[in-house]
Amino acid sequence: xxxxRNFMDKHQPGKYWIGFDLGGTKMLATVYDKDLQPLGSKRRxxxxxxxxxxxxxxxxxxxxxALADADIDLxxxxxxxxxxxxxxxxxxxxxxxxxNLGWQDVPLRKTLxxxxxxxxxxxxDVDAGVYGEYRFGAGQSARxxxxxxxxxxxxxxCVYDGKxxxxxxxxxxxxxxxxxxxxxxxxxxxxxxxxxxxxxxxAISAATAQAAYRGAAPHLLREAGTDLADIRSxxxxxSIEAGDRAVEKIVRAAAAHIGTAIAGVVHLLAxxxxxxxxxxxxxxxxxxxxxxxxxxxxxxxxxxAVSLKVVPATLGDDSTVLGAAAWAExxxxxxx
Amino acid sequence: xxxxRNFMDKHQPGKYWIGFDLGGTKMLATVYDKDLQPLGSKRRxxxxxxxxxxxxxxxxxxxxxALADADIDLxxxxxxxxxxxxxxxxxxxxxxxxxNLGWQDVPLRKTLxxxxxxxxxxxxDVDAGVYGEYRFGAGQSARxxxxxxxxxxxxxxCVYDGKxxxxxxxxxxxxxxxxxxxxxxxxxxxxxxxxxxxxxxxAISAATAQAAYRGAAPHLLREAGTDLADIRSxxxxxSIEAGDRAVEKIVRAAAAHIGTAIAGVVHLLAxxxxxxxxxxxxxxxxxxxxxxxxxxxxxxxxxxAVSLKVVPATLGDDSTVLGAAAWAExxxxxxx
Numbered sequence: 130x131x132x133x134r135n136f137m138d139k140h141q142p143g144k145y146w147i148g149f150d151l152g153g154t155k156m157l158a159t160v161y162d163k164d165l166q167p168l169g170s171k172r173r174x175x176x177x178x179x180x181x182x183x184x185x186x187x188x189x190x191x192x193x194x195a196l197a198d199a200d201i202d203l204x205x206x207x208x209x210x211x212x213x214x215x216x217x218x219x220x221x222x223x224x225x226x227x228x229n230l231g232w233q234d235v236p237l238r239k240t241l242x243x244x245x246x247x248x249x250x251x252x253x254d255v256d257a258g259v260y261g262e263y264r265f266g267a268g269q270s271a272r273x274x275x276x277x278x279x280x281x282x283x284x285x286x287c288v289y290d291g292k293x294x295x296x297x298x299x300x301x302x303x304x305x306x307x308x309x310x311x312x313x314x315x316x317x318x319x320x321x322x323x324x325x326x327x328x329x330x331x332a333i334s335a336a337t338a339q340a341a342y343r344g345a346a347p348h349l350l351r352e353a354g355t356d357l358a359d360i361r362s363x364x365x366x367x368s369i370e371a372g373d374r375a376v377e378k379i380v381r382a383a384a385a386h387i388g389t390a391i392a393g394v395v396h397l398l399a400x401x402x403x404x405x406x407x408x409x410x411x412x413x414x415x416x417x418x419x420x421x422x423x424x425x426x427x428x429x430x431x432x433x434a435v436s437l438k439v440v441p442a443t444l445g446d447d448s449t450v451l452g453a454a455a456w457a458e459x460x461x462x463x464x465x
Numbered sequence: 466x467x468x469x470r471n472f473m474d475k476h477q478p479g480k481y482w483i484g485f486d487l488g489g490t491k492m493l494a495t496v497y498d499k500d501l502q503p504l505g506s507k508r509r510x511x512x513x514x515x516x517x518x519x520x521x522x523x524x525x526x527x528x529x530x531a532l533a534d535a536d537i538d539l540x541x542x543x544x545x546x547x548x549x550x551x552x553x554x555x556x557x558x559x560x561x562x563x564x565n566l567g568w569q570d571v572p573l574r575k576t577l578x579x580x581x582x583x584x585x586x587x588x589x590d591v592d593a594g595v596y597g598e599y600r601f602g603a604g605q606s607a608r609x610x611x612x613x614x615x616x617x618x619x620x621x622x623c624v625y626d627g628k629x630x631x632x633x634x635x636x637x638x639x640x641x642x643x644x645x646x647x648x649x650x651x652x653x654x655x656x657x658x659x660x661x662x663x664x665x666x667x668a669i670s671a672a673t674a675q676a677a678y679r680g681a682a683p684h685l686l687r688e689a690g691t692d693l694a695d696i697r698s699x700x701x702x703x704s705i706e707a708g709d710r711a712v713e714k715i716v717r718a719a720a721a722h723i724g725t726a727i728a729g730v731v732h733l734l735a736x737x738x739x740x741x742x743x744x745x746x747x748x749x750x751x752x753x754x755x756x757x758x759x760x761x762x763x764x765x766x767x768x769x770a771v772s773l774k775v776v777p778a779t780l781g782d783d784s785t786v787l788g789a790a791a792w793a794e795x796x797x798x799x800x801x
Contacts, residue, residue: 216768225768272633285733289625296735297608299768307729308764311646318766393643397621397730399632428644428656432552432561432635 145201147192147209148454150254151175153229158192159450160199160206165265165458169199170450175230184230185237189244209241209249210457212257212449216299222251225299250457253300254449255284256293258442261452262404263288266444271401275394276442277304278407279387279417280362282317283325287398293456305329309390324390328383330409334360336379337368345375362408369413380413381420388424395425395433406442414441481537483528483545484790486590487511489565494528495786496535496542501601501794505535506786511566520566521573525580545577545585546793548593548785553636558587561635586793589636590785592629594742594778595622597788602779603740611736612778613640614743615723615753616698618653619661623734629792641665645726660726664719666745670696672715673704681711698744705749716749717756724760731761731769742778750777 144163150156152175159170171194176184196203215232216225222238241249252260259268259276268274268288278284285304287294295301305325306318313322314332326332334357341350341360349368353359369377391403403425410417422439429437442448480499486492488511495506507530512520532539551563558574577585588596595604595612604610604624614620621640623630631637641661642654649658650668662668670693677686677696685704689695705713727739739761746753758775765773778784 216766287733289630294625294734296772297737298772299735301733301735303732303766303769306732306766308645308725309647309729311725320764389644389647393645393729394733396639396642397623397637397733398630399635399637401633430552430639430642430654433639436632436634 145199145206146454146458147195147206148450148452148457149188149192149209149211150257150450150453151188151211151213151227151230152254152449153214153227156188156191157446157450158188158195159447159454160195160201161451161454165451165455167451168201169195169197171195171198184232185235185240188237188241192245203245203247206245206247208247208457208461209245210257210453210455211237211241211249211251212254212453213237213251214254216303217251217253218298219251219293219295219300220298222249224251248457248461250453250460252293252453252456253284253286256286256295256300256302257450257452257456258284258406258444258448259286259404259452260288260293260456261444261448261450262406262442263291263452264455265451266448267404267440267442268402273398273400274402274404275302275391275398275400276404276406277387277391278405278442279329279383279409280407281330283329283387284407285394287400289398291459304390304394307390307393309386324386328386328390330362331357333365333379333383333409337365337376340373340375340379346373348373349376362412365409366412369416377416380409380416384417384420385424388421388426389428391421391439392425392428392433395429395437399433399436401436401438403437403439404442405439406444406448410441411445481535481542482790482794483531483542484786484788484793485524485528485545485547486593486786486789487524487547487549487563487566488590488785489550489563492524492527493782493786494531495783495790496531496537497787497790501787501791503787504537505531505533507531507534520568521571521576524573524577528581539581539583542581542583544583544793544797545581546593546789546791547573547577547585547587548590548789549573549587550590552639553587553589554634555587555629555631555636556634558585560587584793584797586789586796588629588789588792589620589622591620592622592631592636592638593786593788593792594620594780594784595740595788596624596629596792597780597784597786598740598742598778599624599627599788600791601787602784603776604738607737609734609736610738610740611638611727611730611734612740612742613723613727614741614778615665615719615745616743617666619665619723620743621730623736625734627795640726640730643726643729645722660722664722664726666698667693669701669715669719669745673701673712676709676711676715682709684709685712698748701745702748705752713752716745716752720753720756721760724757724762725764727757727775728761728764728769731765731773735769735772737772737774739773739775740778741775742784746777747781
């Protein structure tokens, strides 16, 4: 609902943006000023598997609390940008599928526009993160930024000529589901040999859990055990730091697979820069970026190898929420 | 050199375009009217391995003869579009490398502009072909066309939002060099497991030559022998037609590899349509398009599979020369 105009509002009217990161485990709303500097925010746990109505209410409440934290009146907000997990229809503003939320075909844009009385813009969360890196992070002012974010899945995004690269009716750059190994391991999507089935965090955790169980990764076994839910990026980084060579070997092999797949994407898109982000990269940036770049370079044609640039993301957890707000600003300002 | 203006010229001034297809074995110049209807053309064998100067002269002569064939005065030509093999710098108009011509870093655009006194625009030959299909063929008015042209190599091209997708300083969409098989067969580029090493015409010819030698492809053995130079797309199609099941199996397996790689590219770009062209597809469109589409569909996420559209190219040999002229028209008209 649109709030009554309050002429006592201390800020300039119509100059604020809201970014929203709808993650599988947490949601984050941040209010930004016209220069996209953060003024206030609110973070909440995502319930997951709730029905759509309840989760939508929690989204609205989180946005309202961020506005209160920033001391900004809703009437001065120009638009809301939302980064959503999974594929979306950017035109219609529909979340096709967000398995962690139990969502399917949710018209989130309409819901938010009705509730807050200002335009909303949806983007895939990785696309939003890459757009954030393009505007304020490791991909600034590049003509083409390819972002690859290895985590439980492996997300990809691309900003080309200043805009998020997208399909006619859906987000794309699903590098996690590029087939990289004929008859390879089974992926969560039902296919075999997808990049994320070969080299995602779950594949790494499964391989390292076996090493731990067999006694080849004593530090990992002691600190994290053999439950995949506990073998997260931080635990892997610590185990390598502590000398678990088997874990390092597994992580390096996964990074090499990602690098090889990136070489394929570089042959297609010739990006100015490849930005690596996500949990695994944040936990061990040097090892991961180095191993990815080496493998990518090994598989590139000389004219592509010479201009290859692989860098870690610099915005960390804020990339999606900031990128979503910045993308909303771009789309809404361009449309006016 | 710019010719003297001839006011007796029977045609409207400044309304003609020249397309040029610089192939490894033939070159083709065609003169088009303002609606890109062909008026005259000239085809010549490419000498190959000649020095750059001699080949450039042959290019100029071929263009002059096409102008004579069309009865058009050079002064009425608005621009020249050239489709070149191998990677190019579209901005600077430089051919980086054309192995069949023995070329390296040839500033073809400048040479042509100096010689003919009108603007010239370079594109990679597959990009030009895909642009031709976008303007006049199988990809008309699509927001994103992905073109894949399997031949001796496997070329790719993409038209996105009405423009050829390109890197900052080079053409891209090199789908032939996407790695598809870890430790796979050696590619001409020096890498292992590139798509064209696994599924290009040379790989198919080598596998079928072995089958023929072993007696498993009697028709192919009789008609084409076991020399890879003679086992071309037409010979493969005839052998399949005549009942060489081993050849069909090899071709289908190659098409399936191409389809699997295309699934990866579809996950990245979400094209509206995938256009298949080149010698193998022209020789056996139904078998090839069918096998590619089946394999691609098998490897796609449901939301991508539902919108997949794979079609054969419709412009045949003319796609590159027409696409090059049309692209020059687009670039030069937009710049004015």
